[in-house]
Amino acid sequence: MQDSIVTKLGLSRLIEHRDDINRDLARDGVRFGVYKGGEFHEQIFPYDPIPRVIGAQEFEKLSAGLIQRLRALNAFLRDIYSEKQIIQDGVIPEDFIYSSAGYLPQVNGVTPPGGVYAHIAGEDLVQATDGTWYVLEDNLRIPSGASYPLIVRSITRRVAPDVYSRNDVVDNRDYADLLRSTMAYCSCLGTPVILTPGRYNAAFFEHSFLAEKTGATLAYPGDLAVEGAQLYFADYAGERHKVGVVYRRISDEYLDPFCFNPDSLIGVPNLMAAYRAGNVAIVNAPGNGVADDKGIYYFVPQMIHYYLAEQPLLKNAPTYLPFYEEDRAYVLDHLDTLVIKDVAEAGGYGVVFGSSLDAEGLAELRHRLEIEPRRFIAQEVVNFRDLPCVDAAGKPCRRMADLRAFVLTGATTRVWASGLTRFSNVPGSMIVNSSQGGGFKDTWVLLH
Amino acid sequence: MGTLTLKKAEYCLWLGRYTERVYTELREFFAAYDVSLDTDRLDFARFCRACDIEDNSDKKLPGEFLYDLLYDRNSPASVCYAAHAAVGNVMLLRPELSTQTMSYVELALSDLRKSKDQQLRLLRHRSVCDDLLAFWGALENGEASPSVKALVFLGKYLERVDLFARFEKDREEFASPLLKVGFYLACVPDNEHLPVDEWISQVAADVEQHGYADEARCMTTLTARVRNPTEGVDSTTELSLAAGAISCVGAGTAPITADVISAMRVDVA
Numbered sequence: 001m002q003d004s005i006v007t008k009l010g011l012s013r014l015i016e017h018r019d020d021i022n023r024d025l026a027r028d029g030v031r032f033g034v035y036k037g038g039e040f041h042e043q044i045f046p047y048d049p050i051p052r053v054i055g056a057q058e059f060e061k062l063s064a065g066l067i068q069r070l071r072a073l074n075a076f077l078r079d080i081y082s083e084k085q086i087i088q089d090g091v092i093p094e095d096f097i098y099s100s101a102g103y104l105p106q107v108n109g110v111t112p113p114g115g116v117y118a119h120i121a122g123e124d125l126v127q128a129t130d131g132t133w134y135v136l137e138d139n140l141r142i143p144s145g146a147s148y149p150l151i152v153r154s155i156t157r158r159v160a161p162d163v164y165s166r167n168d169v170v171d172n173r174d175y176a177d178l179l180r181s182t183m184a185y186c187s188c189l190g191t192p193v194i195l196t197p198g199r200y201n202a203a204f205f206e207h208s209f210l211a212e213k214t215g216a217t218l219a220y221p222g223d224l225a226v227e228g229a230q231l232y233f234a235d236y237a238g239e240r241h242k243v244g245v246v247y248r249r250i251s252d253e254y255l256d257p258f259c260f261n262p263d264s265l266i267g268v269p270n271l272m273a274a275y276r277a278g279n280v281a282i283v284n285a286p287g288n289g290v291a292d293d294k295g296i297y298y299f300v301p302q303m304i305h306y307y308l309a310e311q312p313l314l315k316n317a318p319t320y321l322p323f324y325e326e327d328r329a330y331v332l333d334h335l336d337t338l339v340i341k342d343v344a345e346a347g348g349y350g351v352v353f354g355s356s357l358d359a360e361g362l363a364e365l366r367h368r369l370e371i372e373p374r375r376f377i378a379q380e381v382v383n384f385r386d387l388p389c390v391d392a393a394g395k396p397c398r399r400m401a402d403l404r405a406f407v408l409t410g411a412t413t414r415v416w417a418s419g420l421t422r423f424s425n426v427p428g429s430m431i432v433n434s435s436q437g438g439g440f441k442d443t444w445v446l447l448h
Numbered sequence: 449m450g451t452l453t454l455k456k457a458e459y460c461l462w463l464g465r466y467t468e469r470v471y472t473e474l475r476e477f478f479a480a481y482d483v484s485l486d487t488d489r490l491d492f493a494r495f496c497r498a499c500d501i502e503d504n505s506d507k508k509l510p511g512e513f514l515y516d517l518l519y520d521r522n523s524p525a526s527v528c529y530a531a532h533a534a535v536g537n538v539m540l541l542r543p544e545l546s547t548q549t550m551s552y553v554e555l556a557l558s559d560l561r562k563s564k565d566q567q568l569r570l571l572r573h574r575s576v577c578d579d580l581l582a583f584w585g586a587l588e589n590g591e592a593s594p595s596v597k598a599l600v601f602l603g604k605y606l607e608r609v610d611l612f613a614r615f616e617k618d619r620e621e622f623a624s625p626l627l628k629v630g631f632y633l634a635c636v637p638d639n640e641h642l643p644v645d646e647w648i649s650q651v652a653a654d655v656e657q658h659g660y661a662d663e664a665r666c667m668t669t670l671t672a673r674v675r676n677p678t679e680g681v682d683s684t685t686e687l688s689l690a691a692g693a694i695s696c697v698g699a700g701t702a703p704i705t706a707d708v709i710s711a712m713r714v715d716v717a
Binding site: 023026027028029151191199204205208209211212216217218220222223233234235236237238241 | 451452453454455456457535536539540542543546547550551554555558637638641642
């Protein structure tokens with residue numbers, strides 16, 4: 001089967017030159033950081049030359065579902081930081097809002113410039129063996145990963161120049177334009193800035209690369225200052241440049257030490273005052289964490305009914321909330337077949353497959369679910385499609401893979417015609433996160 | 449200077465310094481090694497003096513000593529350390545330099561890592577130097593702002609002056625890098641807002657400590673003249689004055705003429 005894909009798409013040159021492509025990626029400084037044992041290490045994110053291919057019709061359907069989902073999530077954020085009607089109408093229990101670490105009372109009543117909360121969403125999906133797409137997570141805070149398929153395409157187009165036109169692949173190099181226009185839409189007139197915590201952040205490559213490609217200024221902690229509720233960037237001559245929009249790659253809790261974590265050394269004092277005054281846009285809006293909480297994920301289909309009066313076009317993975325007595329009973333009875341996720345964790349951490357636990361492990365997990373039901377969700381294991389890959393020795397193999405699709409909202413909501421396909425480097429494993437040793441593939445969307 | 453912060457200005461300066469350090473140290477290493485092929489003796493003491501390291505060559509095999517000098521990641525005196533530091537600075541400047549330009553510094557580190565094989569070492573070192581030459585060329589040729597270009601090259605030539613003193617070069621060899629220090633400093637817009645005095649005085653002190661008091665004085669004089677030009681005197685004239693000052697250093701130095709200055713001018717606009 002793999003041979004037929006390679007032949008049909010004409011991938012032999014990409015496969016033959018995989019090591020050259022990975023070397024070029026290293027040369028371009030494409031890497032990500034991980035902390036192991038308290039130490040920072042930088043790693044190459046291995047590239048696999050066989051792309052995920054999504055046909056035009058399939059992408060259209062997928063896009064429609066993702067756009068619908070983001071419309072609902074943005075409506076939810078608008079509501080939850082204003083009227084909170086969805087709670088009053090009993091669609092979502094208030095416990096799930098107020099106990100969420102992502103809910104920030106500090107932004108209650110604040111409408112972001114342009115009215116958009118989730119400007120850049122990273123939607124994690126898997127495709128089941130029957131072809132059905134399931135949304136696994138909505139990442140509405142600082143989703144990363146778009147830069148990898150973006151930069152690799154610029155390299156592979158040199159290695160196999162004819163392969164993209166021959167296969168009618170949509171050019172994905174418009175991501176910087178999409179991002180630039182998304183930032184411009186909500187900008188409060190001023191220079192655009194990408195705020196990074198610095199080179200020891202796991203995604204620093206992406207921060208610097210997107211700054212280069214969008215023409216935004218890459219700002220480090222200390223480069224920005226608020227004066228008179230305006231945000232400024234000061235150059236070395238002391239000239240101040242008004243900042244209109246900040247694409248922040250810093251978590252909410254570290255954004256402003258005067259508003260959130262007072263110990264933060266990487267935030268901008270009084271940034272939230274400038275934001276509340278409507279003088280600067282923050283991409284994504286602070287407080288979005290309440291909508292990408294793993295517990296809130298359960299309610300997204302209800303949000304679509306509630307806010308849009310539409311049927312969800314995309315499915316959630318079948319999910320149970322131990323918070324509900326009925327669900328908890330089911331989960332405790334089927335623990336050995338479910339996957340349990342700690343809502344406070346991310347990056348593939350805090351994910352436990354019941355089938356991997358012995359009797360003692362199951363008993364311990366059962367106990368934790370009983371005493372902290374709000375902390376966990378349980379999902380049926382989706383048998384998602386594995387994809388053809390080339391292993392380290394150059395031999396064909398198959399690996400589990402997901403897709404992070406990027407949905408950008410400015411004047412309109414658009415799905416980037418590409419995405420990050422991450423695969424596990426362990427045969428049969430469903431943990432595909434880069435921090436867990438996985439690699440990535442380009443994602444091709446076809447024109448026809 | 450666009451949106452270049454003081455911090456980024458310092459990254460530029462140190463990028464210039466570290467890339468030059470890799471380049472010049474490798475060249476000095478090769479020159480010394482080349483001599484040793486005929487004399488069967490490598491002047492370890494000179495390297496130790498140059499790099500401010502303890503001369504323990506009698507306690508190590510020559511191969512080990514050389515390996516550490518080239519590849520000891522933890523020794524600030526090693527070429528490898530400087531290459532890592534260059535990458536550490538260049539990665540912070542991707543938007544200012546472009547991925548293409550910065551990639552040459554990454555490539556230099558990658559080629560240095562590949563040069564550990566003793567049989568291929570000298571050949572691979574040449575690739576490292578080529579990568580750095582390509583980096584400087586790409587920077588000059590690219591679309592980085594004049595401030596970024598001037599700061600990187602200012603750092604580069606400051607480091608060269610420093611290393612020339614450390615490697616005990618002939619006095620006449622200082623004229624060219626000293627003049628370039630002045631030239632690139634003059635090209636940094638609003639340089640009065642930068643801690644230039646601190647940058648220059650550190651190197652000048654080092655140069656003086658290694659026995660080049662005249663060159664150190666010339667560097668500070670030149671800097672002062674570039675930074676405080678007489679009213680109505682343009683920087684070209686200032687450079688002529690600087691060139692005159694340099695030409696006075698050391699007997700036997702050929703005077704640097706306006707033609708030479710003109711030939712050395714690099715379009716950083």
